[in-house]
Amino acid sequence: MSLLGKILVVFVLAATLVFMCFSVSVYTSHKKWREEHAKVTKQLEAERNKTKSVEGDLEKERRDRKEEVAGLTNKLKTATDSVTTLTSQLEATRATEAQRQQEVATFEKQAQLSNEEKEARLNETKILREQNQMLLVDRNKLSNNFSEKKEELKGKEIDLDNAIAKNKELNRKIGQFTQILAANKISVDTVADASAPPPPVDGTVLNIMPARTTGGNDMV
Secondary structure, eight states, rough: OOHHHHHHHHHHHHHHHHHHHHHHHHHHHSOOOOHHHHHHHHHHHHHHHHHHHHHHHHHHHHHHHHHHHHHHHHHHHHHHHHHHHHHHHHHHHHHHHHHHHHHHHHHHOOOOOOOOHHHHHHHHHHHHHHHHHHHHHHHHHHHHHHHHHHHHHHHHHHHHHHHHHHHHHHHHHHHHHHHHHHHHHSSSSOOTTTTTTOOOSSSSOOOOEOOSSSSSEEEO
């Protein structure tokens, strides 16, 4: 065998080893497209189910909040009516007390009235004053109850705003997943057949980078 033939044999042997190493490297480092596609599809489906569940909970929470607000509004209206009624009663009591005081002053000016009549009038005035004090206490209680219900209503409105903010955050995450799928050229509405072969890849491998996710390497 001539020298040229020996050189060709050695060259062919070296090329065979190089291409064999290249084939082994490509086989061990390529991504499993089917598994990646199935994984992303499952994640998207899980997020969709989670979003639907959260939207259902949010709708239910909204209905509950509306019912609670309606109930609190009715209670507030009832309390307001009660306060108005008690205020009217208080004004009437004050007018009655003023009238009684005038009567007492008139009876005191009259010399013909006996001490027993004067004592009776004074006792009657004392009772009216006690009733007036009780009405004032009831009015203060209703006013405090009105303030508590108002603060409770504000708390319910804050809870509703927080639920709306959570819904917006979930919608933002869904948008991010949609952008990731679009960046990988995977349709959200029409999912590709998992049995289809991976897309063809042409080019020369210049470098093999460590995997960013578990299961495979990134080729450059």
